[in-house]
Amino acid sequence: MSARILDGRALARRLNQALKIRAAELPRPPGLGVVLVGEDPASRVYVRRKGIVAERLGFLHRQHDLPADSSLERIQGVVAELNDDPAIDGILVQLPLPGGLDGRLVTEWIEPDKDVDGLTTISAGLLAQGRPHLIPCTPLGILRLLEEAEVSLEGLDAVVIGRSNLVGRPVAHLLEQANATVTQCHSRTRDLAGIVGRSDVVVAALGHPGAVEGEWIRPGAVVIDVGVNRLEDGTLAGDVGFEVAAQRASAITPVPGGVGPMTIAMLMENTLRASAQRQGRPVD
Numbered sequence: 001m002s003a004r005i006l007d008g009r010a011l012a013r014r015l016n017q018a019l020k021i022r023a024a025e026l027p028r029p030p031g032l033g034v035v036l037v038g039e040d041p042a043s044r045v046y047v048r049r050k051g052i053v054a055e056r057l058g059f060l061h062r063q064h065d066l067p068a069d070s071s072l073e074r075i076q077g078v079v080a081e082l083n084d085d086p087a088i089d090g091i092l093v094q095l096p097l098p099g100g101l102d103g104r105l106v107t108e109w110i111e112p113d114k115d116v117d118g119l120t121t122i123s124a125g126l127l128a129q130g131r132p133h134l135i136p137c138t139p140l141g142i143l144r145l146l147e148e149a150e151v152s153l154e155g156l157d158a159v160v161i162g163r164s165n166l167v168g169r170p171v172a173h174l175l176e177q178a179n180a181t182v183t184q185c186h187s188r189t190r191d192l193a194g195i196v197g198r199s200d201v202v203v204a205a206l207g208h209p210g211a212v213e214g215e216w217i218r219p220g221a222v223v224i225d226v227g228v229n230r231l232e233d234g235t236l237a238g239d240v241g242f243e244v245a246a247q248r249a250s251a252i253t254p255v256p257g258g259v260g261p262m263t264i265a266m267l268m269e270n271t272l273r274a275s276a277q278r279q280g281r282p283v284d
C-alpha cells in the first residue's frame with residue numbers, strides 16, 4: 001500500500017482563503033497582537049511567518065519586540081496593553097522565552113477571550129472538560145487534517161505519543177472527544193511498538209527523528225507526524241520513519257508540509273473566532 005499524503009500546505013492555503021473572506025465580512029478586521037522577547041532566530045522566523053499570513057488575510061497585526069533582558073514587569077505591561085486594546089482580539093506570546101523567563105507565568109496574563117494559542121490554564125481546563133473555547137493551534141490543525149483525510153474517529157484506536165501541554169495532551173482530549181479510544185504514551189511507556197502496532201490512528205509528537213519506526217505502523221493506519229527535527233545535514237525530519245510508514249499507512253503527513261502549515265492557519269482561525277465573538281457576530 002502507498003499512503004495518501006496529507007498536504008498541510010494545500011489545506012492551510014484553502015482554509016486561509018476562506019478566513020480572508022470571513023474576516024472581510026466583519027465590521028472591523030480581526031486584530032492579532034504578538035509579543036516577541038529576545039533574538040532567538042527560530043522564534044523570529046515563526047513570528048515573521050505569522051505576521052505575513054495575518055496581513056495577507058487582512059488582519060490587523062501588531063508586533064511588540066522586546067529585548068532579551070526585559071523584566072517580567074515590562075512584559076506584563078505589554079500583555080496588559082494588548083488585553084486592554086479594543087482592536088486586538090488575539091494575543092500570542094512567542095515561546096520559549098529567553099533567559100529563564102517563565103513562559104507559563106507570562107501566558108497566564110493573557111485574557112482567556114484573547115488566548116488564541118489556547119495555552120492558558122482556563123483554555124486547557126475547558127478543553128479537558130469537553131467544553132473547548134480556544135483550542136491550541138497545532139492540535140486543532142491535526143484534527144482538521146484528520147477531517148481532510150475523511151477519518152471518522154468514532155470507535156477507532158488512537159495513540160498519541162507525547163504528553164506536552166502544547167501538543168500531546170490537548171490532542172488526546174480532542175481525539176477522545178471525537179469518540180476515539182485513546183492511549184497516551186510518553187518517555188516511560190513500556191511497549192510503544194506494540195501500542196502503535198494496534199492503533200488505527202498514530203499521532204507522533206515526541207521530538208526524536210524517526211523514533212516511531214515505519215515497521216510498527218499497522219497496515220491502513222493514519223499517521224500524523226508532528227515532530228520537527230533538524231538533522232545534521234540541515235534538512236528537517238519528523239518523528240516517524242516516513243519511507244516505510246508511507247508503504248503501510250493509508251494516509252500520512254509529510255515533514256515539512258504536513259502539520260506545520262496548519263498551525264499558523266489555526267492561529268488565524270482562532271483569531272477570527274475570538275474577533276467574531278468580541279464583535280457579536282456568529283462564530284462559525
Ligand code: NAP
Pocket residue numbers: 138161162163164165166167168185186187188189192205206207208211226227228229259260261263
Ligand atoms: P516536548 O514538550 O519535548 O514533549 C515531548 C513529549 O514526548 C514528552 O511528553 C515526552 O515524554 C515524550 N517522549 C520523549 N521521548 C519519548 C520516547 N522515546 N517515547 C515516547 N515518548 C517520548 O515536545 P512538544 O512541544 O510536544 O513537541 C513535540 C514535537 O513536535 C517536537 O519535534 C516539536 O518541534 C514539534 N512541534 C511541531 C509543531 C508544528 O507546528 N509542526 C508545533 C509544536 C511542536 P515525557 O513527558 O515522559 O518526558
